[in-house]
Amino acid sequence: MNKCEHMDKYWDKELTRFKIIKSVWINEYIRMLWTGVMNAFKEKTGCVCCMDDRTEDGQLRLAGSWILLAEEIWIDWVVKIMKDFDVDEVTSHDDCWAAKLYASNKNLDISKSDEYAKEFSKELAEKAGLPYRHIIVENPHAARCIYIDFTNMFNPKWIHWLPKGFEITARWLPLKHIIDEIEVAYTVSTWEDLFGDRINENSQFYIFVVGTPDNFYRFVEKLNKFILKTEWKVRIDFFNTINF
Numbered sequence: 001m002n003k004c005e006h007m008d009k010y011w012d013k014e015l016t017r018f019k020i021i022k023s024v025w026i027n028e029y030i031r032m033l034w035t036g037v038m039n040a041f042k043e044k045t046g047c048v049c050c051m052d053d054r055t056e057d058g059q060l061r062l063a064g065s066w067i068l069l070a071e072e073i074w075i076d077w078v079v080k081i082m083k084d085f086d087v088d089e090v091t092s093h094d095d096c097w098a099a100k101l102y103a104s105n106k107n108l109d110i111s112k113s114d115e116y117a118k119e120f121s122k123e124l125a126e127k128a129g130l131p132y133r134h135i136i137v138e139n140p141h142a143a144r145c146i147y148i149d150f151t152n153m154f155n156p157k158w159i160h161w162l163p164k165g166f167e168i169t170a171r172w173l174p175l176k177h178i179i180d181e182i183e184v185a186y187t188v189s190t191w192e193d194l195f196g197d198r199i200n201e202n203s204q205f206y207i208f209v210v211g212t213p214d215n216f217y218r219f220v221e222k223l224n225k226f227i228l229k230t231e232w233k234v235r236i237d238f239f240n241t242i243n244f
C-alpha cells in the first residue's frame with residue numbers, strides 16, 4: 001500500500017463521523033453518543049508534548065513541544081508556565097511535522113528534522129530541570145481536525161468516537177499564537193503527502209473549540225482572516241463545556 005492509499009484509508013475511516021458532525025454540530029454529536037465523555041475531563045498530568053494526534057496524552061501540548069516558539073524570549077516564559085502546570089517531563093517524537101516546518105523556516109536540512117526536535121526538547125527539559133524522553137510513533141499522521149482546549153483538561157483521545165485530531169492546551173496561550181498553531185495544523189493536514197485536496201470547501205478541516213461561550217466568541221472574532229485565507233476550507237465548531 002503506498003502512502004496515498006494509506007491516507008485514503010484514514011480519510012474514509014472518519015468520513016461518516018465528520019458527515020454526522022457536519023449535519024448536527026459537535027455539541028449535539030457528543031450529546032448523542034455521550035458514553036465516556038466525563039473521562040475526557042480527568043485532570044491532566046504528565047508531559048509536555050507535541051499537538052500531533054499520534055503522541056500520548058500530555059498536560060501541555062503545542063506544535064513540536066514549542067519548537068516553533070524557539071526564540072529565547074519565549075523559552076524563558078515557557079519554562080515558567082511548565083512550573084505552574086507541574087509537568088513531569090518534556091518529550092519529542094518521530095516524524096514531527098512541526099519540526100519539519102521549523103527546519104524549512106530556518107533553511108535547515110528537512111531530512112534531519114527529528115534531530116532538531118530531539119535537540120530542542122532536550123534543551124527545554126534541561127532549562128526546566130525536567131527529564132527528557134523521545135516518543136516513537138508507528139502510524140502515519142492522520143488528523144483532519146484540531147481541538148483548541150480552553151479548559152486545559154480535555155483529552156479527546158479517551159473517547160473512541162471523537163475524531164483523531166491535533167490538540168492544543170490553549171487557555172494560557174495568547175490568541176495570536178493559537179491561530180499560528182492552527183495554521184501549522186492546517187498546513188500539515190493539507191500537505192500533499194497527507195490529506196492534500198481531500199480537504200476542500202465541502203470536506204473541511206475542523207477547528208473544535210472546547211470551552212465556555214466567552215472563550216469561543218473572543219477567539220472566533222480573531223479567526224476571520226485565517227478562514228478567508230483558506231478559502232473556506234476550514235469549519236469552526238464549538239463544544240460548550242459550561243456545564244462540565
Ligand SMILES: [Zn+2]
Pocket residue numbers: 050051052063064065093095096097098099
Ligand atoms: Zn510533532
